[in-house]
Amino acid sequence: MAIDASDTGGVPDERRAYRQLIDRTVTVASRHERWLWVLVTLSLLGDIALTELGLQQGLTEGNPVVRAAVADAGIGMLGVLKVAAVAVGLTAWVAMSDRERAVVPLGLALPWLGATAINATLLFG
DSSP: OOOOTTOOTTSOOHHHHHHHHHHHHHHHHHHTHHHHHHHHHHHHHHHHHHHHHHHHTTOOOSSHHHHHHHHHHOTHHHHHHHHHHHHHHHHHHHHSOTTTTTHHHHHHHHHHHHHHHHHHHHHHO
16 A cells, blocks of 8 residues: 655654754744844853853863863963854854854854853853
């Protein structure tokens, strides 16, 4: 018995569901792009400040590349690396369609928010 490829037997097509999730995420992010850039800035600054505080209290940087750069050039190098990441993101942002551009600040903010949350938890319990 041949089964139509579009017939999933009531089970959602995973690829279609994944694509719908991506489309919804892009749509929501696009509506809030300006705030996402604010979040990028705040998370960047928060991560740098809490990383510096953690290093002063004897914690170590988890990223080995950043650890080596900060050891060689000081905490300012973390800022330089983050500004470089934003520059790469802005380059991608310019190259993307208007609809998809909001994924850039989302992609920058999420890991930095995670790092900030981890740093705050380690420092303040």
